[in-house]
Amino acid sequence: MTPFTFATTPSIVFGAGAAQRIGTLGAERLGPRVLVVTDAGLVRAGLVAPALAALEAAGIAVATFADVVADPPESVVAAAIAAARAHGATGIVGLGGGSSLDVAKLVALIAGSGERLADAYGVGNARGPRLPLMLAPTTAGTGSEVTPISIVTTGAHTKMGVVSPVLLPDVALLDPDLTLGLPAPVTAATGVDAMVHAIEAYTSASANANPVSKALAREALRLLGGAIETACRNGADREARGAMLLGSMLAGQAFANSPVAAVHALAYPLGGHFGIPHGLSNALVLTHVMRFNLPAAAGAYAELGPCAFPDCPPDADAFIARLDALSAAIGLAPRLRDVGVPEDALDLLADDAMGQTRLLVNNPREVTRADAWGIYRAAW
Incomplete structure (x- = not known):
């Protein structure tokens, strides 16, 4: 067994109604002045006000930054940092989807350390x-x-990442009730995104690929595969919502330590150039990347099939077919052309994907520029 390291959020609080504990947890962990980082849609949906009230009831002075947008640009991060400094924040709460949580991490980092984002x-x-x-x-x-x-x-079409264990939060607060109002298309796309995290973590060629991540990936797929159609069909099903939220977290723990690969590398340019949401971008290329990877990962895919779908035989092709069927069943667009990607953009996408070296190095099979183009063509 090869050496590895595994790091994750030190405190995880999970359960329906767990968000009601935000005030108590905030008073214990975040200090007397807290900035809540979120988005305007959640404010309108009424999900932010109870958190603010609970924090204030715990004696915390609270300010809100609600200008996070999908795929947040540097300007939004800078504005949120300025809001934290203006409030004299002693702690940060991120409440929302991945974009809000990502911004909250960077606000906590830069407001706490004074370092420049460009250097991070x-x-x-x-x-x-x-x-x-x-x-x-x-x-x-x-x-x-x-x-x-x-x-x-x-930039207009580029993204960069800050990757450091410093960004791991002190507390992850997971309340399925916060996801009850999530629309079916968002539930579908984000749910497949979580499944991609598990699949890529399980097959990662990273030197830090490890048995802990593999075990988490299998359990994540069991939870996600068993709940995603129910969550899309009946968004008020707390059991399904809880399974989705826990499965997403376990998949996050898996790929945080055994990193993702070509699916994400090919998905990023779709978001950057055409504004396709990240989860949907992953879904559009997932099975095409898996077919490309079969010479190197067929055994691993065969192991994962029955984890996600108990009636799936331990066969890589069967697993891929079930994933295609799942995307269709939950209403995800099947092809790049269906989401407005023109055929003449494939060269641009392939060029950009090859710049994702941080991710491509983890793929179980080497990806050339011609390979990337071929995967996009198959997905088109």
Whole structure:
């Protein structure tokens, strides 16, 4: 057995109604002045007000930054940092989807350490210390509450990541009730995103691929595969919502330590150039990347099939077929052309995907530029 390291969020609080404990947890962990980082949609949906009231009832002075947008640009991160400094924040709460949680991580880092965001990009460059941090997801997809990663849009079509264990929060607060109002299309896309995290973690060629991540990935797929159709069909099903949220977190723990690969590398340019949501971008290329990987990963895929779908035989092709059927059943677009990607963009996408070296190095099979183009063509 090869050496490995495994790091995750030190405190995880899970359960229906867990968000009611945000005030108590905040008073214990975050200090007297807290900035809540979220988005305007959650404010309108009424999910933010109870958290603010609970924090205030615990004697905490609270301010809100609600300007997070999907695929947040550097300007949003800078504005949130400025809000934290203006409030004199002693702690940060991230409440929302992956974008809000990613911004909250960077606010805690930069407001706490004073380092420049530009210097933190890359792997292991963020030094800290950061402010105390609690993350409460409202989607079941990114697993950001247990990952040391934050992704920022740095240009018109480019993204960069900050990757450092400093970004792991002090507390992950997982309340399925916060996800009850999630629309079916978002539930579907984010749910498949979480499944991709588990699949890629299980097959990662990273030197830190490890048995802990593999075990978590299998359990994540069991939970996600068994709940995603129910959660999409009946968004008020607390059991399904809880399974999705827990499965997403376990998949996040898995890929945080055994990193993702070509599916994500090919998904990022789709978001950058065409604004396709990250989860849907992953779903569009997932099975095409898996077919490309079969010469190197067929055995691992065969092991995963029955984890996600108990009636699936231990066969890689059968697993891939079931994933395609799942995407169709939950209403995800099947092809790139269906989401507005023109055929003449495939060269651009392939060029950009090859720049994702941080991810491609983890793929079980080497990906050339011609390979990337071929995968996009198959997905088109």
